[in-house]
Amino acid sequence: MKKGEIVLGAFCVAFFSFMFYEAVKLHGVGRFGEVGSGFWPMLSLGIALLLSLCWLIVTIVTFSRAKGRAVEEPSKETIAAAWSRRKKVALSILSIIIYIVIMPWVGFILSTLLFIPAFALALEERRKMVLIISPFLITAITILVFAKFITIPFPKGAGIFAAFSRLFY
Amino acid sequence: MFEHYWNAFATVLLPQNILAIGLGGLWGLLAGALPGISTSMGVVLLLSFTYTLSPMTAFSMLVAAYCGGITGGSITSILFGIPGEPSSVPTVIEGHALAKQGHAAFALWTFLLCSIFGGIFSVLVMMAATPLIANFALKFGPPEFFALTILGLSVVSGLSGGSLLKGFLSCSFGLFLATIGTDGITGGERFTFDTMILLGGINFVTAMVGLLAVSEILIEAEEPFKEYKGHVGYRGMRAEMPKFSLFR
Numbered sequence: 250m251k252k253g254e255i256v257l258g259a260f261c262v263a264f265f266s267f268m269f270y271e272a273v274k275l276h277g278v279g280r281f282g283e284v285g286s287g288f289w290p291m292l293s294l295g296i297a298l299l300l301s302l303c304w305l306i307v308t309i310v311t312f313s314r315a316k317g318r319a320v321e322e323p324s325k326e327t328i329a330a331a332w333s334r335r336k337k338v339a340l341s342i343l344s345i346i347i348y349i350v351i352m353p354w355v356g357f358i359l360s361t362l363l364f365i366p367a368f369a370l371a372l373e374e375r376r377k378m379v380l381i382i383s384p385f386l387i388t389a390i391t392i393l394v395f396a397k398f399i400t401i402p403f404p405k406g407a408g409i410f411a412a413f414s415r416l417f418y
Numbered sequence: 419m420f421e422h423y424w425n426a427f428a429t430v431l432l433p434q435n436i437l438a439i440g441l442g443g444l445w446g447l448l449a450g451a452l453p454g455i456s457t458s459m460g461v462v463l464l465l466s467f468t469y470t471l472s473p474m475t476a477f478s479m480l481v482a483a484y485c486g487g488i489t490g491g492s493i494t495s496i497l498f499g500i501p502g503e504p505s506s507v508p509t510v511i512e513g514h515a516l517a518k519q520g521h522a523a524f525a526l527w528t529f530l531l532c533s534i535f536g537g538i539f540s541v542l543v544m545m546a547a548t549p550l551i552a553n554f555a556l557k558f559g560p561p562e563f564f565a566l567t568i569l570g571l572s573v574v575s576g577l578s579g580g581s582l583l584k585g586f587l588s589c590s591f592g593l594f595l596a597t598i599g600t601d602g603i604t605g606g607e608r609f610t611f612d613t614m615i616l617l618g619g620i621n622f623v624t625a626m627v628g629l630l631a632v633s634e635i636l637i638e639a640e641e642p643f644k645e646y647k648g649h650v651g652y653r654g655m656r657a658e659m660p661k662f663s664l665f666r
Contacts, residue, residue, distance in 0.1 A: 261587070268594065268609070275608060286606035293593035300587040307583070341639045345632070372639055399455070399463060 255312060258305035265298040340371035356406030356414040357396075361388045392417055423545070435478045438471065442479035446486020451494050451502045456623055457487030489533050496525045499634040504622055510630065523658035531660065595620050 272294050275287030323331075348364040365384040374380065395401045396418035405414035429435065442464065449460025464483050468476035491503025496513035509529065516525035544551075574589045598609045599619025610616040 271609060275606065280604065283603065286601040286604045286608055290594060290597040290608055293590045293597065297587060297590035297594060300583060300590060304583050304587060338636055338639050341636060 252312070254308045255305065258301060258308050261301035262298065262305055265294055265301055269294040269298055337371060337373065341368060344368045344371050353404050354407055354410065356410045357403035358388055358392065358414055358417060359406070359410060361391065429474055430478060432474075434472075434475050438475045438479035439482040442482030443486035446483035446488075447490035447493070448486075449483070450487035450490025450492075450506075455502075457484055457491070457503055460484075460487045485537060489530075492529050492533070493526070496529060497522055498631075499637075500631040501626060504626060507626065507630070521658070523655050524660060527655070527659050528664070595625060 269291065272287055272290040275285070275290060277285060277287070344364060344367045347367075348360055351363075352360040362384045365387055366380045369380055369383065392403075396403050403414075403418060405411045405418075430439075445464055446457065446460055449455045449463070450457055455463075461480055461483050464480060468479055471479065488503065488505060491501060491506035492509040492513065493502065495501045495506045495509040496517050499510050499514040499517075501507045501510055513525045513529060516522065571589060574585045596619075598616055600606070600610075600617055601608055607617065
């Protein structure tokens with residue numbers, strides 16, 4: 250857990266440092282006598298950078314202090330369960346990322362039809378009826394409510410996928 | 419003055435207005451519960467259906483849709499930890515925690531009763547105090563708005579729970595997100611990285627759904643709802659109704 254926090258803290262420091270560097274470039278954009286475009290980003294990012302540095306240092310200190318103490322080794326079952334949960338989360342994140350990436354190319358309908366069973370499988374859903382029926386049902390309801398009724402423009406995709414999407418919305 | 423109130427009360431009780439309030443309230447509940455649709459968007463969508471109605475019926479429907487929307491936003495906050503409305507984000511903290519313990523019905527009852535009481539009480543206060551509040555509100559200038567913002571940010575210390583450091587870090591990250599897009603004063607582009615999408619900034623609802631809904635889905639994926647629910651069985655809606663003593 251602490252190792253994860255250290256990685257996250259280090260990521261925050263790197264991210265806010267990069268963004269702060271970008272914010273410094275904005276310094277001077279604006280008219281004389283007014284707060285320029287860079288003031289608020291530099292202020293918020295400066296505070297965020299300082300806080301994330303503090304967080305990282307606190308986590309490293311806590312981690313190094315705890316390292317010396319004797320800690321009860323987790324059982325094999327606990328480790329296996331933790332790995333299984335991590336695998337589940339990683340697969341869920343992967344399916345969400347793939348869904349977001351492919352949606353503009355293949356359109357909302359096809360990507361959702363693929364995403365729902367993939368996400369359900371990642372969450373260890375194994376009932377065949379749920380895996381077969383839910384993608385069609387959820388996609389149909391979403392299209393009906395959002396695309397037809399509220400006329401929200403969902404991505405149609407490109408080429409043949411766009412032609413397919415135009416059949417429905 | 420009271421005859422106006424009485425006339426309004428009698429008009430609202432007309433059958434067509436009661437029906438409009440019912441339908442508007444139901445639509446508002448649905449719009450508020452859906453994370454992508456805000457209450458104001460729900461009201462705007464309903465607007466086109468009210469053109470053929472009389473002004474009084476149309477207003478009744480729109481007001482009911484607004485109230486329903488504000489109420490509906492908390493349903494998904496309690497049940498899924500995903501706020502349907504920006505205003506229902508605080509409900510996630512305690513409402514969803516209760517749902518995780520298996521007391522979703524109790525949380526819904528409490529929220530509903532508080533909503534009814536709060537709604538009626540605020541209407542009564544508004545009826546009596548609107549002229550005074552309007553005069554006071556007109557005196558609000560930039561310093562007052564700034565003070566109000568600082569007050570809002572200081573609430574972070576109360577909401578951050580375990581770690582104050584992480585609370586303030588999240589707060590400053592939120593402030594940074596708000597700066598993305600075209601600067602309203604100078605017109606300069608901030609953190610757009612030459613993309614058109616970020617010119618308009620990050621929409622509040624999109625950020626809310628992304629940060630709260632997706633994280634909640636991943637938490638559920640790691641630790642399914644049934645695992646941390648424990649041994650609390652569902653006792654039925656009536657049995658879960660909170661006792662009056664809770665509100666004293």
